[in-house]
Amino acid sequence: MAETVFAKIIRGEIPARIEHDDDLCLAFHDVAPQAPVHVLVIPKRPIESLAGVAADDAALLGHLVVVATQVARRLGLDSGYRLVVNCGPDGGQSVDHLHVHVLGGRRLGWPPG
Ligand code: AMP
Numbered sequence: 001m002a003e004t005v006f007a008k009i010i011r012g013e014i015p016a017r018i019e020h021d022d023d024l025c026l027a028f029h030d031v032a033p034q035a036p037v038h039v040l041v042i043p044k045r046p047i048e049s050l051a052g053v054a055a056d057d058a059a060l061l062g063h064l065v066v067v068a069t070q071v072a073r074r075l076g077l078d079s080g081y082r083l084v085v086n087c088g089p090d091g092g093q094s095v096d097h098l099h100v101h102v103l104g105g106r107r108l109g110w111p112p113g
Pocket residue numbers: 005014016029030031032033040085086092093094095096
């Protein structure tokens with residue numbers, strides 16, 4: 001797996017606005033927010049995308065979702081929010097390190113583009 005910008009954020013080599021940090025994952029604000037709140041939750045272990053997930057990643061994936069809900073609550077997204085995981089070129093994935101987008105703070109359209 002090629003090195004990504006997220007690996008550098010995990011190592012503290014490039015700055016990020018960190019919202020959550022634990023042994024398994026990191027949550028930080030997106031550099032190009034698509035909503036008033038736009039946070040990314042990423043595993044510290046590099047998993048390229050959902051396409052590379054295995055059965056024994058279930059607990060880690062569950063942890064990412066739980067942390068995403070905690071971040072949403074802490075940032076006041078009481079009227080709702082959206083979790084998005086883009087996978088591969090057709091899914092719109094641009095960084096090849098699995099990440100959960102937490103989007104909120106405005107009414108989000110559906111369907112996505
Ligand atoms: P995706 O298109 O689903 O792969 O999402 C990648 C996200 O990473 C995009 O929303 C980018 O704006 C975001 N991103 C890229 N580089 C950085 C960075 N250095 N710090 C924070 N977010 C970033």
